Amino acid sequence: MNSLKDFFIFCSGADRTILDRVPSDENKYLGIGGTIFFTGVLATLSAGYALYTIFDSYIMAVLFGLVWGLMIFNLDRYIVSSMKSKGGFGDFMVALPRLAMAILLALVISKPLELKIFEKEIDAELIVMEQETFKEQEDRVNARFAGGITAAENELATLQAEVDAKTTARDAAAAAALAEADGSGGSGVRNMGPIYRAKKATAAQAQAELDETLAALQPQIDAKRSEITTLRAEAAAGITSLERGAYGGMAARIDALDRLGSRSDAILMASIFITLLFIAIETAPIFTKLISPRSPYDHLLHEHEHVYAMEAKESITERTNNVKNRLRIHTEVGVHQTTADIAAKKAEIDVALREHRKSLGDLGLGLG
Template identity: 75%
Template sequence: MSSLKNFFLFCSGADLSILAQVPSDENKYLGIGATIFFTGVLAFVSAGYALYTIFDSVALSLLFGVGWGAMIFNLDRYIVSSMKSRGGFFGKFMVALPRLAMAVLLALVISKPLELKIFEKEINAELIVMEQETFKTQEDRLSARFTGRLAETESAISGLQAEIDAKTKARDAAAAAALAEADGSGGSGVRNMGPIYRAKMAAAEQAQNELDATLAALQPQIDAQRAQANTLRSEMAEEASGLERGAYGGIAARIDALDRLGQESEAILWASLFVTLLFVAIETAPIFTKLISPASPYDHLLHEHEHVYEMATKESVNTRANDVKNRLRIHAEVGVHQTTADIAAKKAEINAELEQRKKELRPFGWSG
């Protein structure tokens, strides 16, 4: 139990040597440390699941999950331990604001993969619908590439067939007229095979000849157009069978599916929002605990401990700065004195030399 307590106190980022002097604050930092630890655990689960969704590798997802969880744990521990309970609430809030923003960002990153896991069954059902929509879109695009050419071919076949049908209809009408004239059911109404019948029969034979000529001219074109249409259909079927039918369910598709579910169902939308808010609350709980808690004995001891080092550093820096200033002043004043003395000595030397020259020039009658 003592080892577990020490571990959670370590997780809180508290100075154990200072905390040992104020046992009354242990429970506070035990709670903070446990929250930070379990946030790291949730980050491990979140990252592991996200990577497993991408790569389907247990070993890789565990390795990455441990690394990500350790990083989040270290960041949370640093964020909480770097906060100091000094000054008023608004002053502490402004100091804590960047840390809160970082905590919220981490919570959003951690919560999303876990949301996907929580709503996994609903997402899997939606993924089936999305998969069918995707395949349908692919098939529609493929069909659109061939539809125009197939329509042109079918239109050409219909035009040629209509011409043949017209000739066939004319032949049938002429033959029926000749037959009606022969049996007396039409035409002149007299049953015989006289000149009128022969004229109508000649017209029927002429219509048959025209039909035969039309068939001879157009049927090869119809057969060629039908062969082209069959070729296009075969190509379309071959490309349709080669469409991508791989697994559909990557992390981006799952996020999209969850978003669609939220748009279709308010219950899922609110549930997803509350899951996110829950992780935001967990991630920011240690920071708010430090923010709203009044300064405790631990905080006063920590401030005193840091203040000693701060003052010692300032004293050392000021002492060194003063020593440097004094040495610079000594060097400056000595330099000025030395220069003044050198100038005076040089002047005396020059004056002595001038006096000597005057003395040397007086015997020659020169006087200065």
Template identity: 55%
Template sequence: FSSGYALYTVFDSYVMAAGFGLVWGLMIFNLDRYIVMSMKSYGKWWRDAVVAAPRLAMAVLLAIVISKPLELKIFEKEINAELLTMEQEVFKQQEDKVKERFNAQVEDQRQQIAKLKDEITFKTAARDTLARIAQIEADGTGGSRKKNLGPIYRAKKADADKAQAELDSLLAINLPLIKEKGMALVAVDSAAQAGIAALDRDKYDGMAARMEALSRLTANSQAIYFANIFIMFLFISIETAPVFVKLISYRSPYDYLLHELEHGFQMANLEHVTLLSNEVNTKVNYDTEVSRHLVLARIAAEKELIDHKLKEKLEDLKKRPFDWKLGKI
């Protein structure tokens, strides 16, 4: 069931999940069976502990592998809720990355628009100030404190009119630019929204995502953390129980019979190896002696042939006359 659920999460196929789950179950069953059956009791706890140590390690590993998919299934509802949060976080990160590509353009357009508006605001404030000065000069509430439309008023009114003309000129230039920059800003925003709309919004519920969600849940909830630990310990105890039972048990008749059979097989194998070794040694000695005899026989034959030729040569020399003067035959 554990592996079947894991494969269904990955491939979303009942057939593959059922098939692999069956194969996985048979494999785990045979591994557990081999772990227990391969243990032998030697009657000494330290020796038995050394033999059991790697089997215990393998049992713990199998328990962790088996328990993890079941933990994902047990906390499936909580994990699905956490996956929604994680999915939104992933989508938010994707959107932020898209927006980052356009941030420079957006910021540049906004700064230019703000600069143009600031120029208009500054000119408007200057115009209003000069117009107010001219007004209070006209009604006598300020300036010379004389209510009249004399030369002082006309001078101040001329300054106000000049400021108004400058403002009108600035508005004629800046307002079209502000409109243009605003349209460019809208275009950039539309491009960013189009990029966001084109993002791949696949469902965020793979095996790795579920394990990450479970990790976040265990980090944020003590209840889930301890439940997760206890489930893992449960499977560890189930997987290691046969090994511990075998480890603490006394030697049974089965152990003695197994030892007898193994010892008999070992002795039979030793006998077979010894006989084979002796046979090989005998053959080697035989071949060595035969080769040695052949060499000696060849040497004797060569000696006899040489002696015979020397004897014939000597007889031939005796039959020929010797010339004493010349010192040769």
């Protein structure tokens, strides 16, 4: 039990030696440490699920999940332990950047767990999204060939219309000749007379024109049909060659959750409350330290740090003064040494001038 308490106090970032002097604050820091620890556990689970979705490997998910969880744990511990309660409005200003960081971490941690919570609904939505994606890909492939197919079909329709017109004319002429022959049409007299021969000639002319049209246009019609068949086969081959890999990565799942939320108020509200829950968990240690009055631990910690600060200030001041004194000594000694050197040099020069003048005077007397 003591080992577990020591671990949670370590998680809180509290100084154990100071906390031992104020046992009344122990429960407070046990709660803070427990919150930080379990936030790290949730971060590990969240990152593990997210990375399993990406790599599809349990080993990679466990390894990177642990690394991510330890990083979040260490960051949370630092954020909380670096807050020093001094009382007043200054504590809120100090807490603001830490709260912003905690909220960001909560958003990052909560999203993969949201995806896991709504996994069944997301999987169903992914099927719809997958079909939409495949349909879009197929439409893009078909669009590449649609222009050529439409143009070929229009040309084929024009050629076929001309053939159909000739065929219709031939059929009408043949029907008229047949009706004239059996008396069911035309003059209404069953005979093989001149009228029938004229209509028969007209039917023969229509057949000749149809044969001529077919001879001229049938190769073109066959070519257009072959072209259309080829284009459709190429479009089908393009659709078949599309890569239909696994659909359901992290981005796709986030998009699916967003689509579900836009259609279902229940899912949207659940997603929002899950995010708010993680924000509350992540920011709880900070708010605990922020709204709590200064405890004996805070006073002792401030005193402890103040002693070190004063000792450091005293040491710095002493060293600064020592440096200033040494500089002053060196400066004044140097000035004195320079002054003495100048005086000695002047004395040497004076002696040299006197001897020079004396030698000149002795030289003048000798000459006289």
